[in-house]
Amino acid sequence: xxxxxxxxxxxxxxxxxxxxxxxxxxxxxxxxxxxxxxxxxxxxxxxxxxxxxxxxxxxxxxxxxxxxxxxxxxxxxxxxxxxxxxxxxxxxxxxxxxxxxxxxxxxxxxxxxxxxxxxxxxxxxxxxxxxxxxxxxxxxxxxxxxxxxxxxxxxxxxxxxxxxxxxxxxxxxxxxxxxxxxxxxxxxxxxxxxxxxxxxxxxxxxxxxxxxxxxxxxxxxxxxxxxxxxxxxx
Numbered sequence: 001x002x003x004x005x006x007x008x009x010x011x012x013x014x015x016x017x018x019x020x021x022x023x024x025x026x027x028x029x030x031x032x033x034x035x036x037x038x039x040x041x042x043x044x045x046x047x048x049x050x051x052x053x054x055x056x057x058x059x060x061x062x063x064x065x066x067x068x069x070x071x072x073x074x075x076x077x078x079x080x081x082x083x084x085x086x087x088x089x090x091x092x093x094x095x096x097x098x099x100x101x102x103x104x105x106x107x108x109x110x111x112x113x114x115x116x117x118x119x120x121x122x123x124x125x126x127x128x129x130x131x132x133x134x135x136x137x138x139x140x141x142x143x144x145x146x147x148x149x150x151x152x153x154x155x156x157x158x159x160x161x162x163x164x165x166x167x168x169x170x171x172x173x174x175x176x177x178x179x180x181x182x183x184x185x186x187x188x189x190x191x192x193x194x195x196x197x198x199x200x201x202x203x204x205x206x207x208x209x210x211x212x213x214x215x216x217x218x219x220x221x222x223x224x225x226x227x228x229x230x231x232x233x234x
Contacts, residue, residue, distance in 0.1 A: 017118040017138065017174065018111075019052040019060040020104035021045075022097055024090035026065055029218050034125045035064070035071045037217060038233040043074040048124045053082060054131045055138060058116050060085045061107045063100040065093035098187035105184050108177070119180055121193075122172040127231045128212035129172065136208045137174045144197050145206035146173035149213040152222065168214075169207065170194060 027034045035045040079085040146169045226232045
């Protein structure tokens with residue numbers, strides 16, 4: 001990409017956020033890399049990176065596991081086409097999500113971009129995530145705007161969920177960048193953002209409801225169901 005193309009892309013990137021895509025999980029329960037499951041003819045990690053690009057961010061940091069060449073190659077073309085996409089390797093993917101998130105935060109900090117004041121944090125396996133939901137998250141004004149959904153259940157059971165059903169407040173979410181930097185030292189192992197977010201005053205937390213986000217892919221049974229529904233390529 002030429003310098004002129006780079007400048008044109010920067011002009012288009014008029015939003016005040018960066019994106020961290022947490023894609024360094026080793027998918028032990030699934031038994032195969034979830035990043036390389038296919039949707040509409042391309043790997044999920046590429047689908048999610050394209051989805052992140054649709055929000056016109058200042059930068060996208062994709063954190064991937066070490067020694068997984070297929071995963072890296074799946075987004076190399078996108079990174080070549082879009083200078084805003086940065087690939088970061090997590091050399092210790094088995095240490096938990098918090099380390100991947102910390103690597104993403106450090107990478108954003110290294111950009112020294114004063115235009116970034118919020119961070120959109122995403123995973124790769126919520127197969128029904130769409131641009132509309134990300135737009136709703138980014139439209140929120142609170143310190144944290146998180147997704148709100150129920151635990152994974154087959155579609156036919158969702159109609160019978162009672163009002164007291166357990167909710168998940170989680171990814172994807174948008175968080176104030178300064179707050180994220182303050183919390184970085186507390187991100188250890190599997191201790192992610194959820195407990196920190198719950199400690200905020202309620203008026204600083206926004207929620208965007210979307211039960212479709214319940215359908216992430218962690219087990220072979222969930223993968224089979226997603227393929228049966230046509231959400232993933234067979």
